[in-house]
């Protein structure tokens with residue numbers, strides 16, 4: 001019954017925004033907190049936004065086989081701890097992973113039953129625009145993320161589901177519909 005949902009797509013496409021709406025709308029879903037070696041952004045909290053690890057600690061966790069998947073992205077490492085996923089599934093919660101494409105492939109190989117959703121931009125130019133207006137990354141970091149985005153967009157056909165994040169409410173509704181269909185929870189369940 002409890003499932004693993006992998007939400008992937010290029011930086012700035014709106015994964016985080018769509019996932020927060022999804023978690024508000026569908027009960028029993030929990031977000032896995034990833035580990036990363038990148039520096040916290042202003043306002044980010046260790047253990048809430050990420051488990052912020054030193055490169056040495058990240059290496060130690062790789063050697064201990066603590067990761068379900070991990071990847072290098074734009075100069076930093078990111079990974080999903082097995083414990084984050086296992087604990088939630090054991091409690092009967094479905095788990096949402098917000099990860100980049102290399103990690104999504106690893107989860108697909110390890111958990112064929114995972115539900116994989118690629119979030120695509122309405123057009124490539126919107127990624128730069130959204131990253132600039134989010135205001136969390138330097139111009140250099142944005143350029144690096146947009147370079148990676150080209151490869152990620154080329155991989156979108158690998159994914160079972162694809163949602164274009166054009167208009168936020170429409171896209172959030174489509175993602176919610178995919179998740180509810182996979183969980184067997186109808187759209188109007190629990191309403192009013």
Ligand code: ADP
Pocket residue numbers: 009010011012013014015016017018130131133134165166167168169171
């Ligand atoms: P990601 O998690 O994929 O990197 P975010 O969720 O942080 O992306 O979104 C990047 C920026 O784009 C944010 O400022 C967010 O408010 C904005 N955004 C998200 N979805 C839309 C949309 N459908 N239309 C316009 N802006 C959007």
Ligand code: 5GP
Pocket residue numbers: 009010011015034035038069070071073078079080081098099100101102103104
């Ligand atoms: P950010 O630095 O913007 O928080 O994340 C950069 C990229 O890393 C995003 O595409 C995000 O989805 C991805 N990411 C976050 N956590 C993980 C993870 O645990 N594993 C992998 N493979 N990617 C992750």
